[in-house]
Amino acid sequence: MQTTLHKNIIDTADGQEADRILRNCVHCGFCNATCPTYQILGDELEGPRGRIYLIKQLLETGSSSQQTRGHLDRCLTCRNCETTCPSGVEYHSLLEIGRRVNDQQAPRPLPARALRKLLRLILPYRRRMQLLVRMALFVRPLLPAKYRRQLPDKPHAPVPLTRQHARKVILPAGCAQDAFAADINQDAQRLLDKLGINCITPENDTCCGAVSSHLGAEDEALRFIKRNIDSWWPDIEAGAEAIVHTASACGLMIKDYGKLLADDIGYADKAQRVSELCLDISEYLQQQDLAALPAVQGRRVAFHAPCTLQHGHRINGAVETLLQQRGYALTHTIDPHLCCGSAGTYSILQPKLSQRLLHDKLDTLLTDKPELIATANIGCLLHMRSASTVPVVHWLQLLNG
Ligand code: SF4
Numbered sequence: 001m002q003t004t005l006h007k008n009i010i011d012t013a014d015g016q017e018a019d020r021i022l023r024n025c026v027h028c029g030f031c032n033a034t035c036p037t038y039q040i041l042g043d044e045l046e047g048p049r050g051r052i053y054l055i056k057q058l059l060e061t062g063s064s065s066q067q068t069r070g071h072l073d074r075c076l077t078c079r080n081c082e083t084t085c086p087s088g089v090e091y092h093s094l095l096e097i098g099r100r101v102n103d104q105q106a107p108r109p110l111p112a113r114a115l116r117k118l119l120r121l122i123l124p125y126r127r128r129m130q131l132l133v134r135m136a137l138f139v140r141p142l143l144p145a146k147y148r149r150q151l152p153d154k155p156h157a158p159v160p161l162t163r164q165h166a167r168k169v170i171l172p173a174g175c176a177q178d179a180f181a182a183d184i185n186q187d188a189q190r191l192l193d194k195l196g197i198n199c200i201t202p203e204n205d206t207c208c209g210a211v212s213s214h215l216g217a218e219d220e221a222l223r224f225i226k227r228n229i230d231s232w233w234p235d236i237e238a239g240a241e242a243i244v245h246t247a248s249a250c251g252l253m254i255k256d257y258g259k260l261l262a263d264d265i266g267y268a269d270k271a272q273r274v275s276e277l278c279l280d281i282s283e284y285l286q287q288q289d290l291a292a293l294p295a296v297q298g299r300r301v302a303f304h305a306p307c308t309l310q311h312g313h314r315i316n317g318a319v320e321t322l323l324q325q326r327g328y329a330l331t332h333t334i335d336p337h338l339c340c341g342s343a344g345t346y347s348i349l350q351p352k353l354s355q356r357l358l359h360d361k362l363d364t365l366l367t368d369k370p371e372l373i374a375t376a377n378i379g380c381l382l383h384m385r386s387a388s389t390v391p392v393v394h395w396l397q398l399l400n401g
């Protein structure tokens with residue numbers, strides 16, 4: 001695709017990156033075939049090819065519009081289009097630039113900015129999220145059913161593990177996951193303990209930065225990222241062999257730290273090392289000898305691979321293999337490449353589309369009558385719990401039996 005970016009944009013880092021990405025797109029439209037918003041809305045501008053054109057137009061003319069913003073906002077950033085694209089177009093990076101430039105040229109209306117600020121003030125903070133969950137538990141009977149289903153039965157009471165092992169990994173607690181489902185990391189610790197591996201859970205780390213980044217607050221995201229690197233670095237220097245994540249979205253963000261801080265003299269090397277050490281727990285477990293795990297009574301499970309796992313990490317089949325090796329029967333699912341509609345803050349900012357995708361996803365997961373749904377990311381897990389008729393769990397919890 002030929003480009004002539006606006007003189008005010010072409011010499012910026014965003015301009016150079018966007019120009020490089022745009023030139024890879026050959027406008028074939030293959031990506032539209034797997035785009036969930038294109039499938040639902042049937043509009044060229046609600047698919048990746050149309051959005052790429054809108055971003056190109058924005059960067060060439062330098063003029064933004066509310067209409068462009070709407071089309072870009074309705075994108076889930078699921079990256080399904082990247083998996084389909086034969087030309088390797090890094091759509092998500094282009095989208096981030098497009099959203100950023102559009103917001104700089106034409107700031108959002110005050111109510112939209114206020115809602116985004118509110119989300120940024122709550123979601124990335126572990127203690128604030130824990131307080132919110134505690135308050136919600138207090139008024140649980142008064143809440144709508146979909147919110148009641150997302151809450152834990154009671155506040156989490158950690159069970160410390162006492163065995164010491166030579167092998168250690170860092171297990172970040174995250175933000176929302178620690179408030180809503182701290183049992184996931186507790187189960188990861190129990191599982192790794194059985195394999196002779198200790199989990200280090202640093203107290204001072206924080207959100208991976210994805211929430212701020214997706215809401216356009218890049219500087220805030222970088223502050224979170226640097227705090228995490230500072231928090232993990234002493235244990236990395238002491239020999240932690242990996243940073244293992246149980247939320248595929250957060251792990252994907254951490255794998256990007258090296259790229260995001262590549263130009264930061266003080267952090268570039270450390271960020272690169274952190275990214276190299278980061279593994280989704282499915283990747284990590286694939287490298288381990290699981291013979292020490294006790295037998296489990298396998299059940300019929302529908303696995304939903306989050307977009308961040310299949311289109312971001314590009315990990316396909318690893319979880320399914322691990323579950324089948326442990327005796328679980330995977331049920332047949334239709335359109336496993338499609339997003340469940342959770343997509344970070346999408347379920348809050350685009351509720352209608354998000355609900356449509358959720359119900360379509362649950363229909364396809366439940367067709368073959370599983371006893372459980374398993375997934376690999378807290379956002380998808382909570383979103384599906386809000387409406388599922390069968391329990392929704394993190395897949396690694398099934399390995400413990
Ligand atoms: S992003 Fe890829 S699949 Fe989509 S139009 Fe461009 S080249 Fe084709």
Ligand code: SF4
Pocket residue numbers: 034035036037038046047048051074075076077078079080081082091
């Ligand atoms: S990221 Fe997902 S929703 Fe957005 S254009 Fe690509 S396939 Fe469509």
